[in-house]
Amino acid sequence: MIYQPDFSDIVLNIDLLARGAWLTLALWGLALGFGLAAGLVLGVVRSAGNRWLSLPAAAYVEVFRNTPVLVQLVWFYFAFPVLTGWQMSGFAAAALGLSLNTSAYCAEIFRGGIGSIARGQWEAGRALGMGYPALMRRIVLPQAVRRMVPAFTNRGIELGKMTAIASVISVHELMYEARQLSATTFRPLEVFTVIAVLYFVVIYPGTWLSYRLEARLARRG
């Protein structure tokens, strides 16, 4: 007997998937925004050469890079409230866990990018009278960011897909809603085909924009 796909139940429940997609986007945006900002600070601190600052930053990075993100989310959702007495919603725990995880990876991208800038560039800035913060802001980071764009693109794509893990702690994002819908309609093939398309639709525009940015930066030398 040939399987007959039927998308009617999905069409009827499209609002659930749309709400899930919106939550996925929110989670992705939050984690990426915070991850980039915190990663920049950590990356600069790790590059500065001050051991009192760089060692704690390195420890933070290694903890978050060397433990599974699933464990981190579960820890923030279940263990963190026990230790602090501060109860978090699933969304808050997921946003925090993904943000901290992303910041650790972004810190390494920033550190690598900063380290790739030739020593002569630093010295040329110093010879013109610039201090470390101004050097970073005006000389090093503008050049380093160009080299980091591909790595950040990969990180962003990974993070977009990683939001699906939040369903484990009952965050009603796209994956959670898909599993619910699949369980009630008994149409897993149709449901997961549609959410695969939805993930692509959500993630690809960011990828496309990053390619455009890369090309534009390459043209500018």
Next chain:
Amino acid sequence: MSIDIVGIAKNFGRFAALDDIHLRVADGELLALLGPSGSGKTTLLRIIAGLEWPDGGELRMHGSNALGVRASERGVGFVFQHYALFRHMTVSDNVAFGLQVRPRATRPGKADIAARVRELLRLVQLEALVDRYPDQLSGGQRQRVALARALAVEPRVLLLDEPFGALDAKVRKELRRWLRRLHDELGMTTIFVTHDQEEALELADRVVVMSQGRIEQVGRPHELYDQPATPFVQRFLGSVNALPGRVEAGRIIAEGIELPRIAVPGETEATVFVRPQEIDVVPDADAPGHIRFIWLVGPVARLEVELQSPAGIIEIELPREVASAGRLAVGQRVRLTARQARVFGGQGGGAGRDPVPAPAA
């Protein structure tokens, strides 16, 4: 601005990059620091710039101590070996940058900065390239942008680290003559580092020859060439034949080559230095030497003559027409006569006794 370097020393771990350097640079002088890789010339330049700190000694600029002063406050413009232009900025932004990052109190207005950039780009003949990025420029153009950027901050001293090292021979020649003209026009104290002796001798008012962190000799280009103080200087400033010689009755003799009269008191043997272009070659069937190779290099004929003596192989350089007129050929036996030769004390061990240029016998 005059610069006084007094007993400057710098170590990198156990390696002595600079060892007790004493040097005075006169106001408005164009000085070359010349030496092989690892001689300490770039380290010395970076110490003057404030990019490196010495382990000992004093650095005075215009009479006042410069070691307590930050790089940006020394009034120094630095041109890096590989230019170090900011790749994300246009030519005009690169040149303007040093002025834009000044503290508000001393920062010129936008219009003044733009005017200064235009003036400098005209000076370095790059007005047409203001909106280009460094990646869109040739090596020579990048070099001139780097120079304009260094000059933008109106330095009192200009420092250049191997300024022509990355350029091809033709561009190098053009740029160094242009730099000499520019220096004469601006009258600024300028120090440049090079390992190319031709560059140093052509461009500088005075040349400092360095080796292994020490100064071997300081002097005007013709003084260094005509009166090298040590065997190192003699060897470094152009190719030279080092011949083992023995002293008989106060005169030096080297087998297989006729030397002019050189008095060498109190020695039994010494190394004789003869430049390839200071040797005359005469065909002679009974002579102890024969021509192994002849290379015609533009207007010059380079010969390699093998002597049946401890001297071994001698390099000779003749004008091409002289070699042709003498009908010299590979395998031919020839007699060699040195028009000029030099001997240093202590068997050429670099004791640094002033050389004795030999008058013709």
